[in-house]
Amino acid sequence: MIAPRRLLLIAGFSAALAGLALAQTATVAPPAASTPAAAGTRFITVSSTTSTQDSGLFGHILPLFQARTGIEVRVVSQGTGQALDTGRRGDADVVFVHAKAQEEKFLAEGFALERKPVMYNDFVLIGPKSDPAGVAGTKDIVAALKAIQEKSAPFVSRGDKSGTHSAELALWKIAGIDLDQKKGSWYRDIGQGMGAALNTAGGMGAYVLSDRGTWIAFKNRGDLTIAVEGDRRLFNQYGVMAVNPAKHPHVKVSDGQAFVNWLISPEGQKAIAEYKIDGQQLFFPNATQAGA
Amino acid sequence: MPRQRRPLDHPSRRDSFGSAPEDEGCASKLTQSGVGQVDFAAIFKAAFALVVGLDPGFLAIVGLSLRVTLSAVLIAGLIGLPLGAALALARFPGRSVVIVCLNALMGLPPVVAGLFVFLLLSRSGPLGPLGLLFTPTAMIAAQVILVLPIVIALTRQTVEDLWSEYRDHLRSVGLEGMRAIPTLLFDGRFALATALLAGFGRASAEVGAVLIVGGNIAGYTRTMTTTITLETSKGDLPLALGLGLVLIALTLAINAVAFGASRIGARYAG
Numbered sequence: 001m002i003a004p005r006r007l008l009l010i011a012g013f014s015a016a017l018a019g020l021a022l023a024q025t026a027t028v029a030p031p032a033a034s035t036p037a038a039a040g041t042r043f044i045t046v047s048s049t050t051s052t053q054d055s056g057l058f059g060h061i062l063p064l065f066q067a068r069t070g071i072e073v074r075v076v077s078q079g080t081g082q083a084l085d086t087g088r089r090g091d092a093d094v095v096f097v098h099a100k101a102q103e104e105k106f107l108a109e110g111f112a113l114e115r116k117p118v119m120y121n122d123f124v125l126i127g128p129k130s131d132p133a134g135v136a137g138t139k140d141i142v143a144a145l146k147a148i149q150e151k152s153a154p155f156v157s158r159g160d161k162s163g164t165h166s167a168e169l170a171l172w173k174i175a176g177i178d179l180d181q182k183k184g185s186w187y188r189d190i191g192q193g194m195g196a197a198l199n200t201a202g203g204m205g206a207y208v209l210s211d212r213g214t215w216i217a218f219k220n221r222g223d224l225t226i227a228v229e230g231d232r233r234l235f236n237q238y239g240v241m242a243v244n245p246a247k248h249p250h251v252k253v254s255d256g257q258a259f260v261n262w263l264i265s266p267e268g269q270k271a272i273a274e275y276k277i278d279g280q281q282l283f284f285p286n287a288t289q290a291g292a
Numbered sequence: 293m294p295r296q297r298r299p300l301d302h303p304s305r306r307d308s309f310g311s312a313p314e315d316e317g318c319a320s321k322l323t324q325s326g327v328g329q330v331d332f333a334a335i336f337k338a339a340f341a342l343v344v345g346l347d348p349g350f351l352a353i354v355g356l357s358l359r360v361t362l363s364a365v366l367i368a369g370l371i372g373l374p375l376g377a378a379l380a381l382a383r384f385p386g387r388s389v390v391i392v393c394l395n396a397l398m399g400l401p402p403v404v405a406g407l408f409v410f411l412l413l414s415r416s417g418p419l420g421p422l423g424l425l426f427t428p429t430a431m432i433a434a435q436v437i438l439v440l441p442i443v444i445a446l447t448r449q450t451v452e453d454l455w456s457e458y459r460d461h462l463r464s465v466g467l468e469g470m471r472a473i474p475t476l477l478f479d480g481r482f483a484l485a486t487a488l489l490a491g492f493g494r495a496s497a498e499v500g501a502v503l504i505v506g507g508n509i510a511g512y513t514r515t516m517t518t519t520i521t522l523e524t525s526k527g528d529l530p531l532a533l534g535l536g537l538v539l540i541a542l543t544l545a546i547n548a549v550a551f552g553a554s555r556i557g558a559r560y561a562g
Contacts, residue, residue, distance in 0.1 A: 050525070089416040090415030
C-alpha cells in the first residue's frame with residue numbers, strides 16, 4: 001500500500017504544511033508588525049463609551065492628536081461601567097467616559113489620580129412620531145417620564161450600566177418613580193449599546209433616552225423623532241482619567257497623560273468643537289469650567 | 293502610514309474602516325432606508341461599492357479577518373489532526389468520556405471561548421504580563437479554541453473509520469499503532485479537508501469571541517463580523533448587510549477553491 005511514490009507525496013504534503021506554518025509564524029508572530037502599528041509605533045489603549053465612537057467624534061479628533069504627537073490611540077468602546085472596569089483591570093491606559101458619580105468612585109478607589117472634565121453634550125428623549133404619551137415638544141423631562149409611566153407607553157432602557165443608563169436611572173429617581181415597583185412590560189431593558197437601543201425603539205415604537213451625538217449620527221431613524229430636549233437635567237458631562245500606575249505599573253503613563261493633556265488643551269478643545277454632522281455641533285468643550 | 297490620518301469627510305464611515313470611502317455618493321444614499329422598508333437595492337449597492345471601491349480601510353478589515361481565521365484554522369489543524377488521529381487509535385480508560393466531551397465542545401458558544409481568553413489575557417489575569425489582550429493574536433487564540441474541537445472530533449471519526457477498514461492491510465506492511473497515523477491522515481485527506489473547512493466556517497462566521505478579546509479597535513482588531521455589528525448599532529443597516537454579502541462571497545470563494553483543489557488532487561493521486 002505504501003508505494004515509494006506515495007511516501008514521496010506524504011513527504012511533500014508535510015513539507016508544504018511545515019512551510020505554510022513557517023510562513024504563517026513569520027507574519028503572525030509579531031502581532032503589530034503587519035498592521036498600521038508598525039514596529040516601534042507608540043500607542044495607547046483608551047477605553048471609552050459607545051457614544052464617542054458611534055457619533056464619529058474619535059474619527060475626527062484622533063488623527064489630529066496622532067499627527068501632533070505620533071501616538072496612535074486604540075479605542076475600545078464600551079458602556080461607561082464596562083469601560084471603567086476595563087481601566088480597573090489595567091487593560092486600558094486612559095478612560096474617557098460620561099457618568100460623573102461612577103468616575104468619582106473610580107477616583108476614590110485609587111484607579112486614577114485625577115479626573116479632568118473635557119466636554120458635554122446633552123441627552124434627548126427620542127420617541128415615535130405618533131407620541132402615545134403626549135409629550136412631544138415639551139421641555140420638562142421629568143414630567144415626560146411621569147407621563148410615559150402613567151400611560152405605560154413603551155420605553156427602551158439601555159440597561160447596560162452605561163453613562164446614558166445611569167443618567168436615565170437618575171431621571172426616574174428625580175421623577176419619584178420607583179422602577180422596581182412600577183416597571184412592567186412597558187419598560188424594556190435591552191442591555192445593549194446606544195445604537196442598538198435606538199434600533200429597538202424604532203422597531204417597537206418606544207421612547208428611549210439617547211445622547212444627542214449618537215442620535216444625530218444615527219441613520220436608521222424610521223419613525224423616530226426628538227420628543228423632549230432642552231431640559232438642564234439632560235446635561236451630559238464627559239471626563240477623562242489616566243489610569244494610576246501605582247495600581248497597574250505597566251500602563252503608559254506619559255503617553256496616556258499626553259492624551260489627557262491634549263484633550264483639555266486649547267488645540268484639543270477646538271478640535272472637539274469643530275466636529276459637526278450636517279452643520280450641527282455634537283460636543284461642547286468645557287475643560288476650563290470649574291466643577292464640570 | 294496609519295490609515296486614520298487620511299483626510300476624512302464622511303463622518304459615519306470613518307469609524308468603521310478608519311478611512312473615507314472612495315465613492316462618496318453611494319455611501320450617503322444608503323442613509324435613507326428604515327427598518328420597515330428594507331431597500332435591497334441599497335444593500336447590493338453597498339456591497340458593490342465596497343468591492344469595487346477597494347477602499348484601503350475595507351481591504352485591511354478583510355485582510356485581518358482572513359489572517360485571523362486562517363491562522364486559527366492552520367494552528368488548529370497542526371494540533372488537531374495528529375491529536376484526533378492519535379485519539380482514534382489509542383485505547384485508554386475514559387476514552388469515551390474524552391470523545392463525548394470533544395464532540396460537545398464543537399458546540400461551545402463563541403462568547404464563552406472569548407470570555408475565557410479575555411480573563412486569561414487581561415492584565416489582571418494569569419497571562420496579563422504578555423500584554424496580548426486587544427490584539428489580533430488574542431483573537432487567533434480564541435478562534436483556535438473554537439476550531440480545535442471540530443478538527444479533533446472529525447479527524448477522530450475519519451481516522452477511526454479508515455483504521456477499521458484498512459487495519460489488516462496496514463498491519464501486513466508493518467504499520468501498527470501510532471506509526472500508522474501519517475498514512476491514515478494522508479488517506480483521509482479529502483474528508484479531513486472538509487473538517488478544516490468546517491472549522492474555517494465556524495471561525496469566519498463568529499463575532500462573539502473576537503469582539504470580546506479584540507475590542508473592535510478601528511484599523512487594528514476590527515474584522516468583518518465586528519464591523520457588521522458596529523454598523524448595525526449605528527443604524528447603517530444597508531452597509532452592514534452589504535458587508536455580510538461580501539463575507540458570504542468570500543466564504544463561498546474559499547470553499548470553491550478547496551473543492552477545486554481536492555478534485556484536482558483526487559485525479560492526480562488516482
